[in-house]
Amino acid sequence: MACQSYAPYRGFKIDVQVTTGKTLCLHNVGRRYRVSWAISSSSLPAQKVASFPEQLEFISEQDAFRYAEKRAHTFIDCMHSGNSTIHSLRDGAGGREGVPRP
DSSP, X not given: OEEXXXXXXXXXXXXXXXXXXXXXXXXXXXEEEEEEEEEEESSSTTSEEEEEEOOOOBSSHHHHHHHHHHHHHHHHHHHHHTOHHHHHHHHHOTTOOOOOOO
């Protein structure tokens, strides 16, 4: 498992984990990567704001890291904009931890 932390973005710390798995291809077994990411407050890093295990598989580890970083930035931007979709995620959970209302 590879882990990477990114520079704080809008007051939130982003942590990404990529795990390696194998998938059956037409002629052999191929390597694929799964990603999960979490954000926490920069001022309280031990307190997770949200955690997202993605259901996608990636061909390269770098693609998985890039995707997760972009998704985390988009999520944080939506929280800052007061997007009502993000507020509904707070109540609909689906693997997501408590999302604070801005």
